[in-house]
Amino acid sequence: VGYEEVAKLALERCFFFPAAEIYGDALAGFWEYGPLGVSLKNRVVELWRREMVRRDGMLEVDGSVILPERVFAASGHLRGFADPVVECLRCGSVHRADKLIEQIIGALVPEKLSEKELDGLLEKNQARCPKCGGQLSKTRRFNMMFKLGVGAREAAPAYLRPETCQSIFLDFPRVFRTMRCKLPAALAQVGRSFRNEISPRQGLIRLREMIQAEIEIFFNPAKAGDYHKFRLVEDCELSIQPLDSSERKPFSCKQAVKEGLIANELIAYYMALLQQFYDKTGIPGSEMRYREMGAEERAFYAEQGWDLEVRTSLGWLELVACNYRTDYDLRGHARESGRDLAIMDEGKVLPHVFELSMGIDRTVYSIMEHSLTREKERLVLKVPPYLAPIQVAVFPLVNRKGLPDEAKRIHNMLRTSFDVFYDDSGSIGRRYRRQDEVGTPCCVTVDYQTMEDKTVTVRDRDTMLQDRTGVDAILGHIREKVSFPSG
Numbered sequence: 102v103g104y105e106e107v108a109k110l111a112l113e114r115c116f117f118f119p120a121a122e123i124y125g126d127a128l129a130g131f132w133e134y135g136p137l138g139v140s141l142k143n144r145v146v147e148l149w150r151r152e153m154v155r156r157d158g159m160l161e162v163d164g165s166v167i168l169p170e171r172v173f174a175a176s177g178h179l180r181g182f183a184d185p186v187v188e189c190l191r192c193g194s195v196h197r198a199d200k201l202i203e204q205i206i207g208a209l210v211p212e213k214l215s216e217k218e219l220d221g222l223l224e225k226n227q228a229r230c231p232k233c234g235g236q237l238s239k240t241r242r243f244n245m246m247f248k249l250g251v252g253a254r255e256a257a258p259a260y261l262r263p264e265t266c267q268s269i270f271l272d273f274p275r276v277f278r279t280m281r282c283k284l285p286a287a288l289a290q291v292g293r294s295f296r297n298e299i300s301p302r303q304g305l306i307r308l309r310e311m312i313q314a315e316i317e318i319f320f321n322p323a324k325a326g327d328y329h330k331f332r333l334v335e336d337c338e339l340s341i342q343p344l345d346s347s348e349r350k351p352f353s354c355k356q357a358v359k360e361g362l363i364a365n366e367l368i369a370y371y372m373a374l375l376q377q378f379y380d381k382t383g384i385p386g387s388e389m390r391y392r393e394m395g396a397e398e399r400a401f402y403a404e405q406g407w408d409l410e411v412r413t414s415l416g417w418l419e420l421v422a423c424n425y426r427t428d429y430d431l432r433g434h435a436r437e438s439g440r441d442l443a444i445m446d447e448g449k450v451l452p453h454v455f456e457l458s459m460g461i462d463r464t465v466y467s468i469m470e471h472s473l474t475r476e477k478e479r480l481v482l483k484v485p486p487y488l489a490p491i492q493v494a495v496f497p498l499v500n501r502k503g504l505p506d507e508a509k510r511i512h513n514m515l516r517t518s519f520d521v522f523y524d525d526s527g528s529i530g531r532r533y534r535r536q537d538e539v540g541t542p543c544c545v546t547v548d549y550q551t552m553e554d555k556t557v558t559v560r561d562r563d564t565m566l567q568d569r570t571g572v573d574a575i576l577g578h579i580r581e582k583v584s585f586p587s588g
């Protein structure tokens with residue numbers, strides 16, 4: 102099952118759809134989550150909280166999406182967060198220079214090439230406007246941040262944040278002090294980021310407004326080589342594709358650090374934690390890899406980087422950027438703000454940062470693509486039960502003889518504990534199918550026997566088998582089925 106089928110299901114069952122879709126000229130790159138999408142997304146975020154934030158004792162903040170210009174002067178985004186673009190001299194459409202060349206030569210073009218180098222490649226490959234065939238302008242840099250003016254008079258320059266993590270760097274000194282932290286300390290945040298992408302496309306894959314779940318681990322670089330939590334994951338296997346290789350290979354964390362593939366134990370520990378989170382989303386580990394980023398592919402602030410990627414029908418897709426940002430951000434904010442951001446850790450130290458920057462929208466999409474399964478007669482979203490947007494559906498077998506009243510009574514009993522859907526229309530087989538395609542793990546049916554002995558059937562999504570259970574046992578049965586994995 103590929104992109105088209107996921108997109109169709111998403112529209113028809115209200116997982117996600119374009120923003121302002123009733124307007125024909127709505128902006129590209131902005132998407133809405135409908136009820137089922139919200140539920141799935143919230144459960145993915147909750148799993149992330151369980152498996153990353155709480156499991157590791159991280160602290161979560163929730164920062165402002167609008168920040169003053171000086172923050173982005175310090176972070177380097179004012180200068181560095183710019184895509185190379187060319188304009189069509191005939192139709193005026195704007196295109197990414199590097200992507201145009203990639204389409205022609207069918208290979209990756211490094212983001213860090215200069216405007217001159219890109220112009221050279223455009224000329225060499227005789228690039229023309231893909232829309233009208235017109236001649237193209239010279240390459241220029243286009244900053245992808247959305248600029249705002251704050252206040253009615255003499256509007257202060259500000260920007261929508263292009264990544265959530267700047268708040269974490271700004272908040273770090275206060276959180277560290279008031280929450281009585283010690284190094285290493287990890288701060289986390291889920292929130293929206295905004296990037297004025299030149300060519301947004303493919304639904305949730307490349308957005309202008311996206312949801313990120315970011316984790317910044319602050320540590321003393323002198324101590325990262327010997328990290329006490331490392332033994333918890335040293336045998337954990339990661340699929341790694343080093344820079345000098347075009348293939349991925351399995352490495353235990355221990356092996357990867359020993360061979361110098363991963364810089365230190367602390368970084369390997371967090372890479373393992375992240376893989377273990379994805380293992381619980383239902384995406385098979387065999388479809389994921391850590392790909393090492395070369396100097397030309399890395400973000401401008403990163404000294405070393407790994408992308409955690411997933412194989413999809415659209416090719417390999419980046420889900421999490423893992424960047425070793427060194428002390429780049431704290432150093433920049435210390436300089437720009439004039440504040441000393443060093444802390445005490447057996448002497449004064451400006452912490453280094455390792456970051457796990459997760460795209461929630463892409464993760465939601467990838468979970469859907471990897472769990473959507475076509476079986477003989479049905480389409481089934483085989484997400485782990487704890488991620489299912491609807492946890493239980495309740496049906497009366499027929500709409501008479503008191504069955505609907507009993508079914509509604511059960512629906513009411515369940516709805517304060519679970520996401521429940523009540524359905525009394527169409528054949529029972531059709532109702533099961535409708536729940537299968539959105540991944541509902543249990544369907545409770547009230548039938549004639551219910552009226553005699555207070556039992557219902559509970560039908561399992563994956564086996565399609567039905568069990569008879571007492572009405573008073575349903576709550577416990579479902580709770581067991583949909584609760585998050587422990588440990």
Ligand SMILES: [Zn+2]
Binds near residue numbers: 192231233
């Ligand atoms: Zn054109």
